[in-house]
Amino acid sequence: DAKTTQPNSMESNEEEPVHLPCNHSTISGTDYIHWYRQLPSQGPEYVIHGLTSNVNNRMASLAIAEDRKSSTLILHRATLRDAAVYYCILREAGNDMRFGAGTRLTVKP
Amino acid sequence: GAGVSQSPRYKVAKRGQDVALRCDPISGHVSLFWYQQALGQGPEFLTYFQNEAQLDKSGLPSDRFFAERPEGSVSTLKIQRTQQEDSAVYLCASSRPRGGPYEQYFGPGTRLTVT
Numbered sequence: 001d002a003k004t005t006q007p008n009s010m011e012s013n014e015e016e017p018v019h020l021p022c023n024h025s026t027i028s029g030t031d032y033i034h035w036y037r038q039l040p041s042q043g044p045e046y047v048i049h050g051l052t053s054n055v056n057n058r059m060a061s062l063a064i065a066e067d068r069k070s071s072t073l074i075l076h077r078a079t080l081r082d083a084a085v086y087y088c089i090l091r092e093a094g095n096d097m098r099f100g101a102g103t104r105l106t107v108k109p
Numbered sequence: 110g111a112g113v114s115q116s117p118r119y120k121v122a123k124r125g126q127d128v129a130l131r132c133d134p135i136s137g138h139v140s141l142f143w144y145q146q147a148l149g150q151g152p153e154f155l156t157y158f159q160n161e162a163q164l165d166k167s168g169l170p171s172d173r174f175f176a177e178r179p180e181g182s183v184s185t186l187k188i189q190r191t192q193q194e195d196s197a198v199y200l201c202a203s204s205r206p207r208g209g210p211y212e213q214y215f216g217p218g219t220r221l222t223v224t
Contacts, residue, residue: 032210043113043200043215044152051210087151096142096165097213099151 004088009104012078020073020103022088027068030092035062035073037084038102044087047073083107111135113216115201121222122191130186130219134203141184142213143176144200152200158184159206191223 005023012018024033035047048055048062050071055062061074075082087102114133122128134141139160144152145168155174157165160181169176173192178184188195198220202213 034210034212041217043202043218044213045215046212049210049212085151091210096154096157096168098154099144101151 004090004100006086006088006100006103008101009106011106011108012075012082014080014107014109015077018075018078018082018105018107020075020086020088020105021070022072023070024088024090025069027090028092031090032092033062033064033068033071034089034091034097035060036087036089036097036099037082038087039081039084044099047086049091078105078107080107080109113201113203113214115199115216115219117219118217119220119222121224124192124223125190127187127189128191128221130188130199130221132184132186132201132203132216134182134184134201135214136182138203138214139181139206140204140211140213141178142202142204143184143186144202145170146198146200146218148197155186155199188221191221193223196221196223 034049036044038044048060050062063072085102085104087099089097116131141158143155146152154168156176158178173189175187198218200218202215204213205211
């Protein structure tokens with residue numbers, strides 16, 4: 001799987017939107033963009049995934065650049081429960097997931 | 110419904126001991142994955158099963174690590190002659206068949222400490 005680059009950490013205020021960036025300049029045409037998050041002392045949790053078009057679900061939105069070399073996970077209103085490490089992963093359908101170090105999100109009340 | 114469960118949640122082993130970590134996947138999930146997560150790092154892939162077949166074990170760090178899933182459901186990760194560098198959280202995940210971008214559902218992990 002191709003490599004992703006994320007900031008080590010980000011901060012947000014509660015109730016405000018959060019935009020978590022991910023660069024993946026070597027993405028291939030068959031790579032899906034997956035986002036997982038890991039709350040303290042828990043296993044990772046699926047957030048969202050997409051291929052080319054922007055995606056929305058109850059947890060978040062995923063905005064994918066037209067050239068697919070970057071994407072942004074959007075939390076529309078951060079809560080204290082959203083404090084976690086967020087992982088952006090490129091994954092060819094059916095292949096194993098390779099996690100990076102992720103972005104540690106801190107949410108301030 | 111029930112998620113992925115792992116046991117024990119915590120395990121302390123003396124160096125040189127053998128340990129066995131158990132994973133109960135979500136019922137009906139044919140794919141099962143094991144990961145190792147060192148402190149402050151992201152999870153690293155260890156091995157993958159489809160039903161009872163171990164299709165990928167490229168991530169197992171040494172021949173001291175062995176995984177099985179004999180009936181295509183519960184899986185056990187065994188570590189022989191544990192070393193201090195084996196201290197980590199071991200995560201299990203399950204998903205629907207491998208052929209699509211299906212999300213993986215993770216268990217809470219087993220924290221192994223080797224003293």
